[in-house]
Amino acid sequence: MMGAQQPIIVLNQNVKREQGRKVQIDNINAGKRIAEVVRTCLGPRAMLKMLMDPMGGICLTNDGNAILREITVQHPAAKSLIEIARTQDEEVGDGTTSVIILAGETLAIAQPFLSQNLHPTVIIRAYRSALEDMINVLQDTIAITIDLNNEVQVREVIKACIGTKFMSQWSDLAVNIADAAVKTVYIKESGRKEIDIKRYAKVEKIPGGRIEDSYVLKGIMLNKDVTHQKMKRKIEKPRILLLDCSLEYKKGESMTNVEMMKEEDFTKMLQQEEEFVGKMCEEIASVKPDLVITEKGVSDLAQHFLVKAGITVIRRVKKSDNNRIARATGSTIVNRTDELREEDIGTKCGLFEVKKIGDEYFTFLSECEDPKACTIVLRGASRDILKEVERNLQDAMSVARNIYLNPKVVGGGGAVEMAVSHILTEKSKSMTGVEQWPYRAVVQALEVIPRTLAQNCGANVIRTLTTLRAKHAAGGLTWGINGESGDIVDMNELKIWEPLEVKLQVYKTAVETGILLLRIDDVVSGSKKKDKETGGGAPQASEQAME
Structure with missing residues (x-):
């Protein structure tokens, strides 16, 4: 008796197909390349990128999402990583560079395990377990609740976010603007909290004047x-x-015919x-x-x-x-x-009031009672500078919004990454089975954040990380790296904090993206026949990481 006939998959000659280990290795390489693009944009000593669009416009920024949005890539895995920067920006507004660097590292540490023929599902299982433990450790052990009535503490958190941006030299002004704007649009009624900065805190950029002339209009x-x-x-x-x-x-809704007989x-x-x-x-x-x-x-x-x-x-x-x-x-x-x-x-x-500023007229509706909507008026030398200032302010307002919605913070400067890494590495020593190795690797991958901070400010990376590990082994959960000098400092003294919401989103997005890309074992891309004339067949997605 004949068995059931197997279905036959027919791929035409214009379809290129990549399978198995090669696809996974190519995805990992694409992730590493994207991470390398933004690696120098982390921390207060971050370098700027100059981006030129096809129309000849120039964009100067160190914002991970803004940089990756302008880059043209061919590789599908690289496109996925660019998408997570956008997700991070829309969800919490900050941490776009961190999430890309961490996602690239999460993929890179899987390469040795794949070359040892460890099955991707085993690695993924260890990743999921590690992510769950990271979230629990962050929420239960490391996070500190701050008092929203203490304005000094709230301003310290916003200031730490601004410290790595172009606006850092006007940090007090930026903190005042972000705090005032978020407080203006904050609505709290019958247990419901709403801070809609996207819709009700509008930024108006007027070239001319100085950045110090910027302010929040209560109207x-x-x-x-x-x-x-x-x-x-x-x-x-x-x-x-x-x-x-x-x-x-x-006018008539549809075509209206009128017949006129007389004048x-x-x-x-x-x-x-x-x-x-x-x-x-x-x-x-x-x-x-x-x-x-x-x-x-x-x-x-x-x-x-x-x-x-x-x-x-x-x-x-x-x-x-x-x-x-x-x-x-x-x-x-x-x-x-x-x-x-x-x-x-x-x-x-x-x-x-209608005022003339420069060559244009502007209408002001000001001195409103409890407006719940505001306009941030930005002044500056040129449109390019104003665009970067706006991006920085949007990040600062997002951080302020996160703090008011969930008043929990963790240490900045790589302190939280080292703390989570140390706690979970100790936990992994009691684990058995093959999963303990990818588990340990992914929690140690968190060290890429303090390592990159040390690299970007020119410190001795190996010596700095060894000293930092020793501090955390001795129980110092808040010790991190001073991004300005590369010294090991207690973040309580330096007063550098990050909202818990931002860190949770970074870890979830980075590890889940790593899991998603490791599950891919087949890439099929088709092309039109005319492509044969230009060089034969489809652009092989797994061979081109970036243009």
């Missing part, structure tokens, strides 16, 4: 001017009306339009606003009626800006003028 700033020259440009305690409709004659018909149509716009303006004037802000257009006729009524108008404001104005001034966005009510008017703004 909203827009790059807009009033629509008519006779409208008021300064109003104290304005009544603000927000609209999501256009103040002009409404008067055209006049009638114009009269109808005028009456419609006039009625809208009367409905607006009936609620007595001083300032109308709309997301759509405002016709010349509507401007004429509103100037007569003494109402100032700003048009074509972005939806996101309108939402922030609504939150800061206490007004409600209205879609139809015939549904206006007194409670839709916002009265929490203290001052409306």
Whole structure:
């Protein structure tokens, strides 16, 4: 009796296929190369990268996510690593360089085990076990809870984040801005905490002036001017009306055909339009606003009626800006003028003013009562510098947000990595079986962070790490490396702290990415026939790590 027929997989001649150990080794090499790109960007002595985009724009940064976003890679494993930097940035806003370096090291330490023919699933099992223990040790043994009412402690944590960035020379200013912005948008009600810095803490960059001139505006700033020259440009305690409709004659939804038999018909149509716009303006004037802000257009006729009524108008404001104005001034966005009510008017703004800065006009809605939305006004020499300052501030605000949502910190300067590594290496000595070796290797891979810090500030790496291991063996959990000088210091004295949330995310993302890439044993890539003319077949994903 014949057995069941085996399914046959047919790959056409334009498909390249890589299998087994070669794929795993190539994935590891790709990970190591990506980690090497950002290795010099860790710590206060970090080097900057100059990135040039195809349009000729220049970006100067040491932010891991910003660097990797601009790099073009071919290898699928390298693309996965770039993706984790973006994930880290979106989730906690800091630690993008650390996560790439640690993920590269996590992959690199698997290479000796694979060459000894240890099965990837055994290595993965050890990795999972190590990750679980890392998280438990961080939360139960190493993390310290800080008092949110103690402003000095909170500011120390934010300052430690800024210390490795371009903004470090203006660290006090950056800490003040980040802390003030996060406190402004912080909402705590009925057990719910919300800090939405992405939506409600907008950064406005104005070239010119000095970085020291930057500040947090307790209100909203827009790059807009009033629509008519006779409208008021300064109003104290304005009544603000927000609209999501256009103040002009409404055209037909679909193609509208009108047949005009007489000359008067055209006049009638114009009269109808005028009456419609006039009625809208009367409905607006009936609620007595001083300032109308709309997301759509405002016709010349509507401007004429509103100037007569003494109402100032700003048009074509972005939806996101309108939402922030609504939150800061206490007004409600209205879609139809015939549904206006007194409670839709916002009265929490203290001052409306239009100012000219440089060549452009800016609208300021300031002195708001408990605004819950703010604008960070950045000044600086050039747009390139302002972009880097904005990136640094976003990281600082993310760190402040993490602290307010989960007030736990761990020692910086590689102290937490050495502490976790030492505790789990001691634990691994009581383990049996083949899994103990990859387990021990992955916990010792954490030492790549203090090692890189020592390298970047020119210290003697072997001597520094040996001394640091001795300190941790003697029970000093908070001893780490001073990134400025390369000396071994107690982080309690140096006051360098990192939020627990950032470290947890770094470890989870790095180890899980290592696990994911080690599970791949087959890469299949297809190409179009025309590729044969240019050199024969598909670009082999596992042979090209990066362009």
